[in-house]
Amino acid sequence: MTKMKRIGVFTSGGDAPGMNAAIRAVVRAGIFYKKEIIGIYRGYEGMIEGDFVPMEVRSVSNILQRGGTMLKSARSKEFLTKEGRTKAFEQLKKMKIDGLIGIGGDGSFAGMHHLYLEHKMPYVCIPGTIDNDIPGTDFTIGYDTATNTAVNAIDKIRDTALSHNRLFFIEVMGRDSGYIAINSGIAGGAVAIIIPEEETSIEELIEKLDASGSQNKTSSLVIVAEGGKSGSAMEIAKKVQERFSYFDTKVTILGHLQRGGTPTYFDRVLASKMGVAAIEGLEAGQTDVMVGIVHKEVIFNKFDEIMSQPKDIHKDDLRIAKILSI
Numbered sequence: 089m090t091k092m093k094r095i096g097v098f099t100s101g102g103d104a105p106g107m108n109a110a111i112r113a114v115v116r117a118g119i120f121y122k123k124e125i126i127g128i129y130r131g132y133e134g135m136i137e138g139d140f141v142p143m144e145v146r147s148v149s150n151i152l153q154r155g156g157t158m159l160k161s162a163r164s165k166e167f168l169t170k171e172g173r174t175k176a177f178e179q180l181k182k183m184k185i186d187g188l189i190g191i192g193g194d195g196s197f198a199g200m201h202h203l204y205l206e207h208k209m210p211y212v213c214i215p216g217t218i219d220n221d222i223p224g225t226d227f228t229i230g231y232d233t234a235t236n237t238a239v240n241a242i243d244k245i246r247d248t249a250l251s252h253n254r255l256f257f258i259e260v261m262g263r264d265s266g267y268i269a270i271n272s273g274i275a276g277g278a279v280a281i282i283i284p285e286e287e288t289s290i291e292e293l294i295e296k297l298d299a300s301g302s303q304n305k306t307s308s309l310v311i312v313a314e315g316g317k318s319g320s321a322m323e324i325a326k327k328v329q330e331r332f333s334y335f336d337t338k339v340t341i342l343g344h345l346q347r348g349g350t351p352t353y354f355d356r357v358l359a360s361k362m363g364v365a366a367i368e369g370l371e372a373g374q375t376d377v378m379v380g381i382v383h384k385e386v387i388f389n390k391f392d393e394i395m396s397q398p399k400d401i402h403k404d405d406l407r408i409a410k411i412l413s414i
């Protein structure tokens with residue numbers, strides 16, 4: 089057992105629905121285990137500036153069901169430098185914070201790892217990102233909500249696509265990860281799904297669209313993950329339109345719509361479990377780790393062990409999407 093007294097909690101990187109539920113779980117579990125919990129505003133930016141707030145049991149009332157993050161989030165250029173991280177550490181020391189729980193994506197995890205290597209600041213990372221791009225956990229907080237949002241939007245677009253016999257290219261988020269694309273594509277009945285993890289040439293796509301056209305398909309939805317090698321939805325749509333002028337082609341970019349909104353029950357439960365696990369892990373001496381839930385079991389993943397491997401799209405998901413889009 090550690091003698092940790094004061095734990096800092098912060099959110100970093102893109103906000104994700106369920107981050108508030110994770111903050112609540114960290115604060116309540118921390119207080120349950122007799123720790124003082126200090127909230128750090130605006131991720132690493134606030135850490136560098138010493139933007140801290142003591143958290144009480146009631147500081148986190150009525151946030152469980154809210155999207156976004158009450159602690160706010162940021163991407164910090166300064167924290168990418170050694171000097172920036174030293175400034176952040178000095179602020180933590182001044183506030184007598186002896187352990188950190190950070191909720192964020194792969195970049196935020198890397199930030200905590202560097203702070204640990206350079207200043208021995210113990211930490212547990214909670215994976216909070218809509219991208220689901222971190223190995224060592226089946227799901228990251230926010231991914232389920234974002235994918236549901238994308239599916240709802242796809243369903244609406246299908247109605248108008250069908251009414252006008254149109255070909256829609258719908259771009260979903262995910263930075264370099266095709267998770268939202270592949271699963272919203274399966275759930276939304278897409279004719280083709282273009283993800284960064286798999287090369288799809290324009291020729292292949294055109295062949296696919298041709299084939300579905302000849303089978304009397306009256307509307308077609310193509311889901312494009314941002315960050316793919318074939319280009320953005322706009323670029324792909326332009327190339328397809330040039331080859332097939334008879335297609336009435338439209339593009340919708342779902343964008344930040346996918347980051348907001350009420351977290352699903354799944355993300356709230358995931359965040360609650362991970363928040364408690366992070367406090368218990370830190371108390372049990374876990375450090376330089378990310379909490380994950382794999383096959384319903386809580387695990388602690390060492391930074392070096394998981395961050396050297398990519399999180400692959402499940403091959404079976406791709407296979408299923410192809411079978412069903414004929």
Ligand SMILES: Nc1ncnc2c1ncn2[C@@H]1O[C@H](COP(=O)(O)OP(=O)(O)OP(=O)(O)O)[C@@H](O)[C@H]1O
Pocket residue numbers: 100101102103132162163164165166167168192193194195196197198199200202216217218219263
């Ligand atoms: N290699 C690194 N070393 C130190 N700090 C880092 C590193 N990578 C990222 N960070 C810090 O973490 C912040 C958040 O990282 P990033 O913007 O990649 O988002 P993320 O945590 O991956 O979340 P998401 O991908 O969901 O937006 C960065 O702005 C930076 O301050």
Ligand SMILES: O=P(O)(O)OC[C@H]1O[C@](O)(CO)[C@@H](O)[C@@H]1O
Pocket residue numbers: 102193217218219261262263264314347
């Ligand atoms: O909100 P920003 O800074 O534009 O970042 C957008 C990125 O953040 C995410 O929403 C979460 O990582 C990505 O899917 C997307 O590429």
Ligand SMILES: [Mg+2]
Pocket residue numbers: 101193194195217219263
């Ligand atoms: Mg990331």
